[in-house]
Amino acid sequence: MLQTGNYSLVLLIQLTLLAYDLFVNSFSELLRGAPVIQLVLFIIQDIAILFNVIIILLMMFNTYVFQVGLVSLLLERFRALLMFSALYLTLSICFHCWVLNLRWLASNSFVWTDGLQALFVFQRTAAVLYYYLYKRTAEYMGDPRLYEDSLWLRDAFARARQ
Numbered sequence: 367m368l369q370t371g372n373y374s375l376v377l378l379i380q381l382t383l384l385a386y387d388l389f390v391n392s393f394s395e396l397l398r399g400a401p402v403i404q405l406v407l408f409i410i411q412d413i414a415i416l417f418n419v420i421i422i423l424l425m426m427f428n429t430y431v432f433q434v435g436l437v438s439l440l441l442e443r444f445r446a447l448l449m450f451s452a453l454y455l456t457l458s459i460c461f462h463c464w465v466l467n468l469r470w471l472a473s474n475s476f477v478w479t480d481g482l483q484a485l486f487v488f489q490r491t492a493a494v495l496y497y498y499l500y501k502r503t504a505e506y507m508g509d510p511r512l513y514e515d516s517l518w519l520r521d522a523f524a525r526a527r528q
Contacts, residue, residue, distance in 0.1 A: 373508050380421055380504045383414040384497060391493055401466060401473045408462040415458060419451045422503060429512040431519060439522055447499040454496040457489040 390411040397404045426432055426440050441448070464485060468477045478486075511518070 376421065376425065377504055377508065380418060380500070383418050384500060386414050387411055387418075387493070388497065391490065398469055399473050401470050404469075405466055408458075408466070412455065412459055412462065415451070415455045418500060419448075419455070422447070422451075422500070422507070425504075425507045429507075430514055431512055431522075434519070434523060436519070436522055436526060438526070444503055447496075447503045450492060450496045450499055454489070454492040457485065457492050461485050461489045 390407050394404055394407055397407070422444075426444065429440065431440055461482075464482055468479070468482065469475075
């Protein structure tokens with residue numbers, strides 16, 4: 367069971383990783399003159415997204431709902447986050463590869479193709495939705511009803527058995 371102290375620490379780690387992700391999305395264009403630094407920031411950003419997904423999955427596996435076998439209930443409730451996390455990670459990796467490929471040798475020139483601009487817009491739109499869904503889910507995972515037996519859980523279990 368997730369204790370209050372542990373939940374606070376996990377939530378702090380999650381929000382720190384989200385803040386780093388937001389920082390890199392906001393200010394990475396200022397470092398286009400140093401492609402190696404941009405590469406390192408992008409790699410850490412992609413790893414941070416992956417860590418956030420792993421943390422939320424571990425929190426889901428730790429719930430009483432998961433332990434009694436109502437995985438479908440968790441997946442139904444958090445489907446949007448899981449799908450947007452995968453989409454956002456994919457778009458971020460594609461954007462990072464494309465930007466670095468175009469700018470590696472000509473880092474001070476302004477290179478924005480139409481496809482890159484479209485990918486940029488989709489990646490940043492997915493980022494906003496990912497931030498919202500992730501923060502909402504991370505805070506919802508602190509609900510004590512997920513970690514103990516309760517009436518709504520028994521009702522859900524009875525409906526699942528029928």
